[in-house]
Amino acid sequence: MGEVIRIHEVGLRDGLQNEAAFVPTDEKVRLAGMLADAGLTRIELTSFVSPRWIPQLADAAMVAEQAPRVPGVRYSALVPNLRGLEGAKAAGLDAVAIFLSASEAHSKKNINKSIAEALEVLEEVARAAKAEGMWVRGYVSTVFGCPYEGAVDPAVPVRIVERLFDVGIDEVSLGDTIGVANPRQVRDIVGRLQAILPLDRIALHMHDTRGTALANVLAGLDLGVTIFDSAFGGLGGCPYAPGASGNLATEDLVYMLEGMGYETGVDLEKLILASEHVAELVSRTLPSKVLQSELGKRIKDRDRAARSR
Amino acid sequence: MGEVIRIHEVGLRDGLQNEAAFVPTDEKVRLAGMLADAGLTRIELTSFVSPRWIPQLADAAMVAEQAPRVPGVRYSALVPNLRGLEGAKAAGLDAVAIFLSASEAHSKKNINKSIAEALEVLEEVARAAKAEGMWVRGYVSTVFGCPYEGAVDPAVPVRIVERLFDVGIDEVSLGDTIGVANPRQVRDIVGRLQAILPLDRIALHMHDTRGTALANVLAGLDLGVTIFDSAFGGLGGCPYAPGASGNLATEDLVYMLEGMGYETGVDLEKLILASEHVAELVSRTLPSKVLQSELGKRIKDRDRAARSR
Numbered sequence: 001m002g003e004v005i006r007i008h009e010v011g012l013r014d015g016l017q018n019e020a021a022f023v024p025t026d027e028k029v030r031l032a033g034m035l036a037d038a039g040l041t042r043i044e045l046t047s048f049v050s051p052r053w054i055p056q057l058a059d060a061a062m063v064a065e066q067a068p069r070v071p072g073v074r075y076s077a078l079v080p081n082l083r084g085l086e087g088a089k090a091a092g093l094d095a096v097a098i099f100l101s102a103s104e105a106h107s108k109k110n111i112n113k114s115i116a117e118a119l120e121v122l123e124e125v126a127r128a129a130k131a132e133g134m135w136v137r138g139y140v141s142t143v144f145g146c147p148y149e150g151a152v153d154p155a156v157p158v159r160i161v162e163r164l165f166d167v168g169i170d171e172v173s174l175g176d177t178i179g180v181a182n183p184r185q186v187r188d189i190v191g192r193l194q195a196i197l198p199l200d201r202i203a204l205h206m207h208d209t210r211g212t213a214l215a216n217v218l219a220g221l222d223l224g225v226t227i228f229d230s231a232f233g234g235l236g237g238c239p240y241a242p243g244a245s246g247n248l249a250t251e252d253l254v255y256m257l258e259g260m261g262y263e264t265g266v267d268l269e270k271l272i273l274a275s276e277h278v279a280e281l282v283s284r285t286l287p288s289k290v291l292q293s294e295l296g297k298r299i300k301d302r303d304r305a306a307r308s309r
Numbered sequence: 310m311g312e313v314i315r316i317h318e319v320g321l322r323d324g325l326q327n328e329a330a331f332v333p334t335d336e337k338v339r340l341a342g343m344l345a346d347a348g349l350t351r352i353e354l355t356s357f358v359s360p361r362w363i364p365q366l367a368d369a370a371m372v373a374e375q376a377p378r379v380p381g382v383r384y385s386a387l388v389p390n391l392r393g394l395e396g397a398k399a400a401g402l403d404a405v406a407i408f409l410s411a412s413e414a415h416s417k418k419n420i421n422k423s424i425a426e427a428l429e430v431l432e433e434v435a436r437a438a439k440a441e442g443m444w445v446r447g448y449v450s451t452v453f454g455c456p457y458e459g460a461v462d463p464a465v466p467v468r469i470v471e472r473l474f475d476v477g478i479d480e481v482s483l484g485d486t487i488g489v490a491n492p493r494q495v496r497d498i499v500g501r502l503q504a505i506l507p508l509d510r511i512a513l514h515m516h517d518t519r520g521t522a523l524a525n526v527l528a529g530l531d532l533g534v535t536i537f538d539s540a541f542g543g544l545g546g547c548p549y550a551p552g553a554s555g556n557l558a559t560e561d562l563v564y565m566l567e568g569m570g571y572e573t574g575v576d577l578e579k580l581i582l583a584s585e586h587v588a589e590l591v592s593r594t595l596p597s598k599v600l601q602s603e604l605g606k607r608i609k610d611r612d613r614a615a616r617s618r
Contacts, residue, residue, distance in 0.1 A: 179602070180568075182565050182568035182569045183527050183565070183569060184568070184569040184570060185568075208520070208598065209598060209602045210561060210564050210565075210598050210599045210602055211517070211520075211522075211523055211558065211561035211564070211565075211597070211598035211599065212523055212561070212564070212565050212568075213520075214520055214521055214523065214524040215523040215524045215526070215527045215565060217524070218492050218524045218527055218528065219527065245598055245601075245602075249520065252519060252520035252521070255519050255520075255521070256491050256492070256519075256520075256521050256524060259489075259491035259493070259494075259521075260491045260492060260493040261493060288520070289517065289518060289519050289520035289554055290519045290520065292554075293488070293518045293519055293554075
C-alpha cells in the first residue's frame with residue numbers, strides 16, 4: 001500500500017464559479033453524488049456569497065441541502081462572512097472554508113479590504129465556526145504571484161498561515177491563483193512552513209494556466225505535502241481564453257499520483273464520467289489532458305471498429 | 310547566472326510529422342529561422358524517411374538545404390538508414406539522429422524489425438556518420454510505456470543506451486512516446502543510467518499527453534539532467550484527439566525553467582511569434598498552455614481597450 005494522498009475537489013465551487021454557463025441545481029446535486037461515488041472524500045460544493053458576485057453559485061443553499069450525504073464524504077462551502085457561515089450551517093454543512101489574499105493589491109481589488117482588515121473578519125468567522133464544532137479550511141490566494149503586484153514576498157503568506165492556525169482552523173490551502181508558480185517557489189514556501197508547522201495541515205492549490213501544476217505538486221509531494229486541491233475535468237479556467245486552463249484537473253493529478261504508487265482512493269473511470277457530464281452542461285471541451293486523451297482514444301477505437309465492419 | 314539547460318527543439322520534425330496539414334517548404338525554412346532567432350541552438354529540421362511514411366516531411370532535402378545557417382545553431386535531421394544519412398549529408402547537415410524502440414512490439418509495428426535487428430542497422434548508420442565527423446543523437450522511444458505491451462522493463466532501454474554509446478554516438482534521448490511516464494519512473498531510469506554513464510549526454514523527451522511532462526522534467530532536473538526535448542507551441546499532438554497533446558511545448562518548458570532560475574537562452578516572446586505563425590499554418594489551436602494564456606491575455610486586453618474607447 002502506498003502513502004495516502006488527500007484530494008480536495010473544488011470543481012463545483014472554484015470550477016463552476018469561473019464557467020460562463022449556469023449549471024442547474026439538480027445537475028450540481030447529481031454531480032456531487034457522482035464525485036462521491038468516484039471516491040472523492042472532500043468535495044467543496046458551493047460558495048455562500050452574494051449572487052450578485054457569483055451568479056453561477058446563486059443556488060448555494062439548495063445545492064448544500066440536497067447533495068446526497070455519503071458516509072466518509074465531507075462536503076464544504078466557501079463563506080466570506082458570518083452571514084455566509086449561517087447559510088452553510090442552515091443548509092446542514094459542518095465544514096466551511098474562508099479565504100483571503102497574500103497580496104494587498106489583489107485583496108483590495110477582490111474584496112475591497114486590506115489584508116489586515118480581511119484577517120479580522122476571517123478570524124471572527126473562524127472562531128464562530130469552530131465554536132459550532134465545524135471543520136474550517138483557510139484559503140490563501142496569490143501566494144506565488146499577483147496579477148496586479150507581480151512577485152509576492154513569501155514571508156507574507158507564511159505570516160498569514162500562522163495567524164490562521166492561531167485562531168484554531170484545521171487546514172490551510174496555498175493558492176497559485178493565476179498559475180504562475182514554479183517548483184522552486186513551492187520548495188521555498190513549503191520549506192518555510194515546514195520549519196514552524198505540522199505539514200499535514202497544509203494543502204497546495206495549484207493552477208495549470210502555464211502547464212506547471214503537476215511539477216509544483218511534485219515539489220510539494222517530495223517535501224511531504226499530502227493534500228492537494230483540484231477540479232474534475234480541469235473545470236474553471238480562464239473565461240476570456242478559450243481552451244486555457246485554471247484549476248489543475250483532478251484526473252491529471254490522480255493519474256500521476258497513482259502511477260507513482262500513491263493511494264488517492266479515486267476511481268478514474270467514474271471520475272471521467274462526471275467530467276464528461278459537466279462538459280456537456282458547460283458546453284465546452286474541458287482542459288484535463290487525461291480526459292482529452294481518454295476521449296481521443298475512444299474516437300480512435302470507434303473509427304477502427306467502423307472500418308473493420 | 311543560473312545553470313544552463315539545453316533545449317532540443319523538435320517541432321519541425323516530431324511536431325509536423327504528427328500534424329494533418331502539410332506546411333509549405335518556404336514556411337518551414339522561415340520557421341527554422343524564427344526558432345534560431347528566438348535563441349534555440351539545437352533545431353531538428355526534418356526527417357530523411359520515405360515520403361510514403363511521412364508525407365508531411367517529403368521536402369526534407371529542400372528544408373535542410375535552405376534553412377538559414379546561424380552561427381551557434383545546430384540543425385539536425387532524423388535518418389532511419391544509410392540512404393537517409395546520405396540525404397542529410399548531401400543537404401549540408403552535420404548532425405543526424407537515429408532512432409529505435411525499447412519495446413519489441415512497438416519496434417515490429419513501427420519499422421518491422423526486432424530491437425536487435427534495428428540496433429544492427431543503427432550501429433552501421435552511427436559508425437558511418439561518426440566516420441564523416443557528424444554529431445549523432447540516438448532516440449530510444451517507448452522507454453516509459455508501450456501502446457502495445459504496456460509496461461516496459463527499464464533494463465531494456467538502459468541496455469540499448471549502453472549499446473548506442475559503445476558505437477560512439479554523442480547523445481541519447483529517452484522518449485515517453487505515448488505520454489504515460491511518471492516522475493518515479495524517470496527517477497528510476499535516470500538513476501540507473503547515472504550509475505554507468507555521464508549524465509550530460511542524456512536527454513529527456515517527455516510527451517504531455519496526460520499533463521505530466523513538466524513534472525517528469527523536474528524529476529530529471531533534480532537528478533542532474535540538463536538536456537530536454539520539446540516542440541514549439543506543443544506542435545504534434547494526437548491527430549485523432551482534437552486538443553490532445555503530444556510533445557511537451559517549448560514555451561511551457563522555458564517558462565518553468567527560467568522561473569526556477571535556469572538559463573535557456575530562449576526569448577519567450579519571439580518563440581511565441583513562431584508558434585502563432587505555425588498555428589495558422591496547421592489551422593489549429595496549439596496546446597501550449599503558456600501560448601494559450603498569452604493569447605487569452607491579449608484578447609482580454611483588446612476587449613478592455615475596446616470598452617474604454
